[in-house]
Amino acid sequence: MGEPRKIQVRFFAVLREQAGVSALDWETEARTATDLYGELKAKRGLTFPAGLLRVSINERYATMDTPLQAGDRVVFIPPVAGG
Amino acid sequence: MFGLTDQPIDSAALHAKLARADAGACVIFEGRVRNHHGGKPVTLLEYEAFDELARVEGAAIVEEAERAHPGSFVTCVHRTGALSIGEIAVWIGVASAHRHAGFLACRQVIEEIKRQLPVWKKEHHPGEEPQWVNCTVEVLPSRLSPENYYERQVSLPEVGPPGQTALSAADVLVAGLGGLGCPAALYLATSGVGKLTLVDVGKVEVSNLHRQVLFTADDIGAFKVAVGAARLRQHNPLVQVEGLPADVTAANVAALVTGRTAVLDCTDNFATRFLLHDACRMAGVPLISAAVYRFEGELNLFSPATPGCLHCLWSGQDAAALEAANNCSGEPVFAPTVGLMGIMQAAETLKLLLGLTPAANFKQTRLVNLLDGSTCAIERNADPACVVCGPDAVQSASAPHGVDISSVMLTAEEVIARAPLRTVALLEDGEILDAGKAPAAAIGIPVKDLAHLRALARERPTLLACRYGIRSAALARLLRREGIDQVYSLIGGLAAIHPRDSRIAADRGFRRHEILSTHEKNARDPSRNL
Numbered sequence: 177m178g179e180p181r182k183i184q185v186r187f188f189a190v191l192r193e194q195a196g197v198s199a200l201d202w203e204t205e206a207r208t209a210t211d212l213y214g215e216l217k218a219k220r221g222l223t224f225p226a227g228l229l230r231v232s233i234n235e236r237y238a239t240m241d242t243p244l245q246a247g248d249r250v251v252f253i254p255p256v257a258g259g
Numbered sequence: 260m261f262g263l264t265d266q267p268i269d270s271a272a273l274h275a276k277l278a279r280a281d282a283g284a285c286v287i288f289e290g291r292v293r294n295h296h297g298g299k300p301v302t303l304l305e306y307e308a309f310d311e312l313a314r315v316e317g318a319a320i321v322e323e324a325e326r327a328h329p330g331s332f333v334t335c336v337h338r339t340g341a342l343s344i345g346e347i348a349v350w351i352g353v354a355s356a357h358r359h360a361g362f363l364a365c366r367q368v369i370e371e372i373k374r375q376l377p378v379w380k381k382e383h384h385p386g387e388e389p390q391w392v393n394c395t396v397e398v399l400p401s402r403l404s405p406e407n408y409y410e411r412q413v414s415l416p417e418v419g420p421p422g423q424t425a426l427s428a429a430d431v432l433v434a435g436l437g438g439l440g441c442p443a444a445l446y447l448a449t450s451g452v453g454k455l456t457l458v459d460v461g462k463v464e465v466s467n468l469h470r471q472v473l474f475t476a477d478d479i480g481a482f483k484v485a486v487g488a489a490r491l492r493q494h495n496p497l498v499q500v501e502g503l504p505a506d507v508t509a510a511n512v513a514a515l516v517t518g519r520t521a522v523l524d525c526t527d528n529f530a531t532r533f534l535l536h537d538a539c540r541m542a543g544v545p546l547i548s549a550a551v552y553r554f555e556g557e558l559n560l561f562s563p564a565t566p567g568c569l570h571c572l573w574s575g576q577d578a579a580a581l582e583a584a585n586n587c588s589g590e591p592v593f594a595p596t597v598g599l600m601g602i603m604q605a606a607e608t609l610k611l612l613l614g615l616t617p618a619a620n621f622k623q624t625r626l627v628n629l630l631d632g633s634t635c636a637i638e639r640n641a642d643p644a645c646v647v648c649g650p651d652a653v654q655s656a657s658a659p660h661g662v663d664i665s666s667v668m669l670t671a672e673e674v675i676a677r678a679p680l681r682t683v684a685l686l687e688d689g690e691i692l693d694a695g696k697a698p699a700a701a702i703g704i705p706v707k708d709l710a711h712l713r714a715l716a717r718e719r720p721t722l723l724a725c726r727y728g729i730r731s732a733a734l735a736r737l738l739r740r741e742g743i744d745q746v747y748s749l750i751g752g753l754a755a756i757h758p759r760d761s762r763i764a765a766d767r768g769f770r771r772h773e774i775l776s777t778h779e780k781n782a783r784d785p786s787r788n789l
């Protein structure tokens with residue numbers, strides 16, 4: 177855990193319904209996307225398993241262990257179902 | 260072109276975009292909303308997209324398909340919002356020169372959309388809570404997830420979760436997608452090597468099918484890497500596969516190998532083998548190399564840190580043997596030999612990524628004979644005078660490493676354009692300069708007289724030429740690394756200027772098994788002249 181900083185989080189599909197909102201400005205000390213998801217799970221009642229998620233940071237796919245920077249736009253991506 | 264829309268998709272209007280005079284085929288895929296799923300009636304689908312990322316990813320998917328299937332032009336639109344039964348959810352149209360590329364490109368785009376595009380759909384069933392497809396508790400255990408796919412491999416104590424993570428972090432180049440490359444790439448993909456790049460300029464021919472197991476009779480005429488990458492993605496959608504329809508050349512080899520975790524040499528000619536070998540050594544990338552002759556196969560692991568390189572392996576050999584081995588097209592092939600050797604390359608690559616390779620393997624040539632069932636491992640010679648891996652080369656390792664190969668290698672035409680260069684013909688032991696085979700002003704220097712060569716190259720711009728352009732390339736790069744700027748190597752060597760020489764070499768009929776038995780003899784004969 178590091179210094180608290182503001183991260184913009186958006187939710188889609190099953191996560192949006194579980195979070196009850198589509199976006200949050202989230203003040204956090206979470207170091208990585210994995211840490212952030214753990215925090216959101218605990219505080220926002222998300223139940224979707226972290227192991228099945230991908231993450232997008234600033235509109236690019238990234239890995240869950242990517243370190244977060246202040247102002248990052250983070251979207252957790254549940255299994256997709258296009259087509 | 261890729262688009263997202265919340266309006267009904269107008270198929271006819273999109274169809275008109277595919278009209279091209281150079282397109283002999285037009286392939287269209289429409290994904291439509293159907294009234295049932297998993298045995299249950301469906302009344303409505305709600306599509307939701309992460310708009311910004313979907314546009315970026317969608318465009319990338321389309322571009323990737325167009326690159327993988329040259330001559331194809333893709334139009335793709337995905338719908339969002341609430342769709343009723345029969346409506347089009349995704350529309351893909353491909354205009355291409357030939358039908359094969361069109362079908363492959365279309366298939367690739369829809370499969371990648373299902374895998375990558377951040378779009379979700381919610382199914383509405385009569386009298387039930389709507390459900391997000393792929394996200395319900397029941398489907399999660401049967402999902403195509405790494406946990407499920409690699410279950411039987413991760414349970415090997417030698418692999419385990421850390422090993423599987425190492426495999427998925429790996430970035431491996433397979434050079435040559437023939438009899439060796441097909442099985443090698445297949446096993447690397449199914450084992451979960453995270454990123455695979457296939458490079459081969461060839462197209463599938465009828466005579467390939469008996470041994471190149473990624474291709475079927477339907478694939479004749481298509482680029483090997485396009486078919487191969489598509490097939491590997493079908494086998495394991497969890498890994499990234501890229502196909503480059505290109506030759507490995509002096510100009511692109513450094514870019515191809517730099518930054519890879521490992522490189523597999525599955526090519527069938529010596530010029531490419533040496534290019535890959537030298538580029539890997541320079542870039543610090545391990546190379547897993549195999550070669551076959553009929554019922555016999557040979558496997559070499561080259562570590563950038565271990566002396567005993569491809570140049571050592573061939574030093575002292577009659578260069579004509581190289582030339583004879585240079586032309587493998589049309590050679591008879593026993594399919595299981597290439598299959599086995601390709602799988603051995605995959606096994607060695609996986610072992611390397613998992614840290615399971617015994618150090619001794621980096622110094623060995625392994626020989627397999629399927630006719631008498633024998634296998635043996637021979638320690639490779641490390642030539643102390645080797646300009647690539649010997650002590651001289653080791654000393655120069657502290658000098659800047661990334662020598663741009665393309666700037667070192669010159670064709671005969673470029674040499675003329677760059678005059679005046681002093682030409683130095685490199686002589687093997689006991690060889691004297693044959694005035695009839697070298698440019699008039701050339702001077703002959705023994706290849707092992709590194710001090711003399713270094714002094715000459717420092718004096719003024721120098722072109723090094725050997726019989727086939729392989730040792731001269733290695734030497735030129737060595738001298739460049741030492742900071743001598745104006746030194747070049749003649750591509751193809753003196754044989755390129757005097758084709759008569761190479762024809763004589765081929766006429767002598769050197770054959771692969773003679774070369775293999777020479778290895779054995781050298782390995783057993785300590786008196787071998789280095």
Ligand SMILES: [Zn+2]
Pocket residue numbers: 566567568569570571572641642645646647648649
């Ligand atoms: Zn060597």
